Amino acid sequence: LSGRERGVRLAAGACCWLAMATPAARAQLVDCAAIRYASSYKIVIDDLFFAKPALDADADLKLVMDRLRFTVNNQLTALALQMRDATHQSTPLSLVSCPGRHPLDASEFDRDRAQDLTDSKVVLEVWGTLDGSVRDGKVDAREARVGYAVMPLRFYEFGAVDLPGVYVLRYPRSGGAPAGGFTGLLEQLPELDAYAALGVGLKAAKAKDFDLAVQFLKRAEALLGSVPKGASALDAALQQALAKYVQKKTCETIEAALAYPAYQGGLRLVYATRKPC
Amino acid sequence: MAASSASGAGGARGARGARGGAAGRRVAAAWTAAALAAGLLLPARGAEAGAASPCAQPFVFSGAAVNVVVLPYAEDKVALDLGKAGRQLALLLQLDSLFVLGKYGSLGAVYLTTDPFGKCEEERVEAQLLTGEGGSRIAPGKALVILWGRIYEERGDVYLQSYLRFLRRDRPDRVEVAVARAGGPFVFSGRSPVQQVAFPPRRLGRDDLAAIEAQFKKASLLYREPRAGDADGQLPIEANAPMPYGVEQVRDGWLQVAGPTLGGSRWLKASIDPREWALHQKLPELEFLDAVTGYMRARVAGNADDRLVDHGGLGSWMRWIDEALARYDLAAAGAAAADAPATPCPAALGKVLAGNLRLLAGQPEAAGALYREAARLIPYSADVRNLDILSQLPRVLEGRALEEQLLDALALEPSNVDVLKNLEADYRLKAAAVSASGTGDAADLERQLAAVRKVLAGLEAGPTGAAGHQ
Numbered sequence: 001l002s003g004r005e006r007g008v009r010l011a012a013g014a015c016c017w018l019a020m021a022t023p024a025a026r027a028q029l030v031d032c033a034a035i036r037y038a039s040s041y042k043i044v045i046d047d048l049f050f051a052k053p054a055l056d057a058d059a060d061l062k063l064v065m066d067r068l069r070f071t072v073n074n075q076l077t078a079l080a081l082q083m084r085d086a087t088h089q090s091t092p093l094s095l096v097s098c099p100g101r102h103p104l105d106a107s108e109f110d111r112d113r114a115q116d117l118t119d120s121k122v123v124l125e126v127w128g129t130l131d132g133s134v135r136d137g138k139v140d141a142r143e144a145r146v147g148y149a150v151m152p153l154r155f156y157e158f159g160a161v162d163l164p165g166v167y168v169l170r171y172p173r174s175g176g177a178p179a180g181g182f183t184g185l186l187e188q189l190p191e192l193d194a195y196a197a198l199g200v201g202l203k204a205a206k207a208k209d210f211d212l213a214v215q216f217l218k219r220a221e222a223l224l225g226s227v228p229k230g231a232s233a234l235d236a237a238l239q240q241a242l243a244k245y246v247q248k249k250t251c252e253t254i255e256a257a258l259a260y261p262a263y264q265g266g267l268r269l270v271y272a273t274r275k276p277c
Numbered sequence: 278m279a280a281s282s283a284s285g286a287g288g289a290r291g292a293r294g295a296r297g298g299a300a301g302r303r304v305a306a307a308w309t310a311a312a313l314a315a316g317l318l319l320p321a322r323g324a325e326a327g328a329a330s331p332c333a334q335p336f337v338f339s340g341a342a343v344n345v346v347v348l349p350y351a352e353d354k355v356a357l358d359l360g361k362a363g364r365q366l367a368l369l370l371q372l373d374s375l376f377v378l379g380k381y382g383s384l385g386a387v388y389l390t391t392d393p394f395g396k397c398e399e400e401r402v403e404a405q406l407l408t409g410e411g412g413s414r415i416a417p418g419k420a421l422v423i424l425w426g427r428i429y430e431e432r433g434d435v436y437l438q439s440y441l442r443f444l445r446r447d448r449p450d451r452v453e454v455a456v457a458r459a460g461g462p463f464v465f466s467g468r469s470p471v472q473q474v475a476f477p478p479r480r481l482g483r484d485d486l487a488a489i490e491a492q493f494k495k496a497s498l499l500y501r502e503p504r505a506g507d508a509d510g511q512l513p514i515e516a517n518a519p520m521p522y523g524v525e526q527v528r529d530g531w532l533q534v535a536g537p538t539l540g541g542s543r544w545l546k547a548s549i550d551p552r553e554w555a556l557h558q559k560l561p562e563l564e565f566l567d568a569v570t571g572y573m574r575a576r577v578a579g580n581a582d583d584r585l586v587d588h589g590g591l592g593s594w595m596r597w598i599d600e601a602l603a604r605y606d607l608a609a610a611g612a613a614a615a616d617a618p619a620t621p622c623p624a625a626l627g628k629v630l631a632g633n634l635r636l637l638a639g640q641p642e643a644a645g646a647l648y649r650e651a652a653r654l655i656p657y658s659a660d661v662r663n664l665d666i667l668s669q670l671p672r673v674l675e676g677r678a679l680e681e682q683l684l685d686a687l688a689l690e691p692s693n694v695d696v697l698k699n700l701e702a703d704y705r706l707k708a709a710a711v712s713a714s715g716t717g718d719a720a721d722l723e724r725q726l727a728a729v730r731k732v733l734a735g736l737e738a739g740p741t742g743a744a745g746h747q
Binding site: 265266 | 427429432442474475655659687688689690692696728729732735
């Protein structure tokens with residue numbers, strides 16, 4: 001009976017950042033056929049990418065790249081493990097690796113592309129960028145950036161200034177330990193779980209899979225709230241806007257479920273005598 | 278015994294199919310011998326047994342209450358030969374498991390070696406050990422604990438990321454509380470929120486890598502006597518068939534082992550002297566493994582209704598589990614970077630497992646305190662809230678408190694079947710009470726009961742809502 005007993009597993013370890021990074025010159029948001037194969041919700045993992053051609057020879061930045069790969073791959077595996085227990089029977093979540101694909105910035109996710117990807121059930125797209133300033137052949141001010149596009153948010157709220165749906169977090173973190181450097185890259189990236197949950201919740205809500213939507217929106221709300229201060233490089237105002245948005249969407253989803261005649265799930269019991277918001 | 282033989286033949290068929298010819302027959306024969314040996318080794322002592330086995334043919338001791346299977350840590354960078362360190366570490370962890378976890382009794386500890394392609398994937402191993410027709414398979418109701426991970430090197434430092442999964446064959450990890458009332462009994466149930474956990478990465482220094490190699494060299498030797506200078510052979514860990522052995526004696530960090538491929542009784546240097554290398558401080562997850570193994574051991578030793586059976590050892594097991602969890606919390610706090618984000622899942626799961634044992638041992642208040650700590654760590658979990666509710670039975674049955682709390686949990690996960698069934702049980706119980714006393718709103722309770730059953734029936738039938746593509 002339980003969805004968890006019959007649930008399809010997220011493919012743990014089946015997909016990850018590969019050992020090579022995309023050279024800067026080839027970076028682009030190339031089409032990725034695998035996105036359209038599975039009918040499941042998906043997390044798309046793009047390539048790691050050097051922002052400038054000269055950077056790929058920098059040994060320190062290569063190390064940062066390896067760290068980033070190790071951490072993100074581990075986190076994706078951990079997420080897959082969580083989803084073994086959390087996913088709804090009809091909602092497998094799969095990891096899709098897209099070698100050679102890398103967005104340059106948020107503008108690549110224009111309305112059409114965001115819609116196309118959301119229609120393909122992409123709930124989150126993740127990429128990494130290694131950057132630094134090059135002067136006289138020397139590299140300094142090294143930086144790693146992890147980009148997340150919460151695709152349903154990007155599409156459904158397209159143009160909303162405080163809800164861009166594309167978030168780029170910079171490492172070293174501004175609030176991190178002074179001597180830590182890139183230490184944060186070897187710890188967890190707490191935003192990944194939160195954004196994945198948010199993507200699933202929003203997409204499920206639109207698909208009128210209300211139970212799953214509420215479960216994952218509530219999860220996203222808790223996870224976003226648990227990102228420790230200073231751990232996220234995300235602008236505080238954006239973070240606050242996102243938190244408020246998740247709360248609002250949760251309420252709206254519950255109200256939509258209750259107003260939807262075909263819905264006969266548990267929310268009807270919970271809110272038989274209670275107010276959703 | 279007969280079952281072991283039969284399943285051994287099944288494994289032999291699989292091996293022949295994969296390899297063919299004389300080599301395949303040799304593997305098949307070795308497999309059958311291993312399965313037979315395993316059947317003899319473990320039940321005879323009811324204690325612990327170890328094995329090394331190829332990942333492609335994962336092996337467990339069917340008779341063991343708990344099998345701990347350690348996979349080689351996969352290397353994350355192809356350019357460096359970290360795979361060697363990953364394999365060496367896995368053997369050290371397996372032997373450490375035999376040494377440390379043997380206290381729970383009826384333990385199988387298995388070290389898997391990588392296949393020719395260097396891969397050993399947990400999901401495939403688990404599937405084979407639960408449902409495959411291999412020479413050894415987890416017996417119904419028995420437990421499997423799998424430890425695996427990734428290893429990464431950076432300028433001489435090594436980073437380890439470990440994962441742990443635990444389960445019983447054909448038995449979900451759940452607890453039940455039966456309330457005896459007129460028209461009953463009314464059974465309320467819950468389950469652990471997760472049965473696998475990812476630990477944060479641990480950093481080991483350059484000297485740790487050297488220590489792994491040095492300790493591996495000691496651990497992979499067979500000794501005539503439990504003394505460092507008395508080695509006279511090599512543990513055949515890279516064989517292409519399972520290599521099981523039983524533990525006959527434990528003495529000062531040494532295990533006396535015997536098995537068909539060891540050529541008589543030998544000694545293994547199983548424990549690492551903390552003065553040489555503080556393995557457990559470096560890898561706090563070993564403390565968590567200790568607690569999970571103890572938990573599963575206690576559950577397997579329970580009766581047919583999954584209730585704990587106090588056979589004398591239970592008190593010790595529970596104490597060891599608590600101590601291991603406390604050590605984990607302490608060591609994990611020490612191992613984490615100061616500004617690292619919290620990783621609440623392992624800690625929450627530890628509280629839940631300890632809470633489950635308290636609940637099953639008839640200590641609901643202690644269980645409730647632990648569940649509430651877990652709920653603070655993972656507030657989105659309906660399962661944890663549900664377990665907390667169970668710990669309040671039957672006290673919470675009066676009035677609408679139980680219903681309100683169950684609805685709070687359901688608000689977090691509206692399709693949680695355990696919560697829904699508990700809600701149904703609550704309404705049934707109250708309907709029975711109204712029926713017996715003749716007071717109260719029977720019609721209203723019947724309406725509520727019908728509503729819950731409708732939701733449950735909908736979940737049985739399939740997903741709710743119109744899950745289209747929008």
